[in-house]
Amino acid sequence: MTSNPSAGPRPADRPRRLPDLNALELLVTVAETGSLGRAAARLGISQPAASERMNLLERRLGLQLVHRSTTGSRLTDTGVVVNDWARQVLEAAQALAEGVDALVSRQDGRLQIAASLTLAEHLLPGWLVTLRTLSPGVHVGLQVANSQQVIEAVRRQDADLGFIESPATPRDLRTAVVAHDRLVVVTAPGHPWTRRKQPLTGAELASTPLVLREAGSGTRDTLQRALRAWNGPCEPVLELGSTTPLRAAAAGGAAPAVLSQLAVADDLAARRLVEIPTTDDLALQRTLRAVWRKDTELTDPAQHLLRITRRS
Amino acid sequence: MTSNPSAGPRPADRPRRLPDLNALELLVTVAETGSLGRAAARLGISQPAASERMNLLERRLGLQLVHRSTTGSRLTDTGVVVNDWARQVLEAAQALAEGVDALVSRQDGRLQIAASLTLAEHLLPGWLVTLRTLSPGVHVGLQVANSQQVIEAVRRQDADLGFIESPATPRDLRTAVVAHDRLVVVTAPGHPWTRRKQPLTGAELASTPLVLREAGSGTRDTLQRALRAWNGPCEPVLELGSTTPLRAAAAGGAAPAVLSQLAVADDLAARRLVEIPTTDDLALQRTLRAVWRKDTELTDPAQHLLRITRRS
């Protein structure tokens, strides 16, 4: 089985209560409109409902967030701070919503795109949010696959635009660089490699059993190419098509993992994983590219999206 | 009144439904445990409740996320993608929860910290999340104020550790650099400055009415210092103690604003605001610092937090 039965590194900080996104949205809207009533109207609920919802939020958090007056409502000092945190959460939620929308309209979107997993997970939602704020009319359809399959989809015209992370760039398609990424070697915090003084060499990495993405994925391709001089990576301990269980396995101490910087940023920040420096002769950088057919002109929305991606 | 009555740049994409954070948490837990039942147990709900919740999530999103079998549940391909987006949202939500916790225990925390608004809003929650995962026992109390007041709080020993963004570093306190920041000039997308070919000069900026943070804030101090050679910024159009309405005012076209890069990153990405390049002689960089008393040894948790901040 692929799933780790004894997984579950989180001990027992469970009693934490998650906030209600609708309440957070209300807070943000009150901050913008300056009134509970106007906020209620904009959110399409009645004024008492907004009043009640805000009360509930304040009671749950144990903080007074808005200062009510007969002329309207203003945020308190703590309200200002919480409001900004709330905006971060809503931003992420909006990215999720945008991505889900695109996944749902995989067929009927006006703009069909295909993206590799890493790109779809970490970069695309943000781009889609921007695209929507700039031109709300476009309906995007998203298909997620590994880099090889993305290329095929673009060739077959199943997708107007593709995003790949593989080092192999097909000659029969137009490409544009949209971002840069780097693979990093990560281990559990207690791993012997974390106490190394010298950077990890290609030979060492190539001879160590790892947990890896599946063959055909851009991540695996890049690693394979980087370790070619040392006869590729040896047989992996575990091989999976998604990063979440890989991260869990690595964090659990199963074996080192090689993953995109984008995929492990959170875990590194939270010290669930530790990055192991490598020698410079290991070419673990990679370029994320957009690809499209040479013979067809890019549609307007496709051009728009491409412009957005190239600015970040 | 300070709030903008006609504010509300969002037109009418309201019908978007926000996901339920508990459902998202269930999704990532299923991904980790590989079973609805185990996920239910970990979240402290019954197995049927988890089953139902997951069904509801799938119906709401219009996507099949998990593949149920008699041996357990695994994520579908789209489930893997959505799972990763969900983790982002939860990460932000956890940061919010951590921050709220700290605000609530402003008095009874074992580690008392005080931070300026920009730091508290954008950097601190992430640090607190890390701190909690590393040493779950510590209770942090957070007080938010402007840089001047933070310094006072540390002097009075109301706070063990302070975080400031002001260019003036008090001589009677120990300091450590924790991050770097930069002020940026931003305008609404249609503003004449967005069509400039030449970078904005200090003289121009100094003679233009702006929307600004209040005096005493680190942001205002930095700007004042940078524009000293041109006799400081002229009388502001609007002066506020928080960034949200400032951003709204700037995005609405009221006047250019000068704000922390951290505060406007989202708006820049979404093209709600545009950054105006400035000449190099404008010293808009600034250093974010931790401060504490020279005469008292830092407590263990305080040292821990400081170590965390210095790695990012």
Next chain:
DNA sequence: CGAGGTCATAGGCACAACTTATCGCGTGCC
């Protein structure tokens, strides 16, 4: 072939949250 795991279904209950209607109260206009 039985035991133990999985998830789904059914029935019943509780509470959370929304609605409409109304009130109290400041502000500002005339």
Next chain:
DNA sequence: GGCACGCGATAAGTTGTGCCTATGACCTCG
């Protein structure tokens, strides 16, 4: 100075959502 308007709070009633326990159907493995 008085009156109307807009704000938020309160009240009462209803709906619906989500949870629990109990049970059933199914697959897998020993």
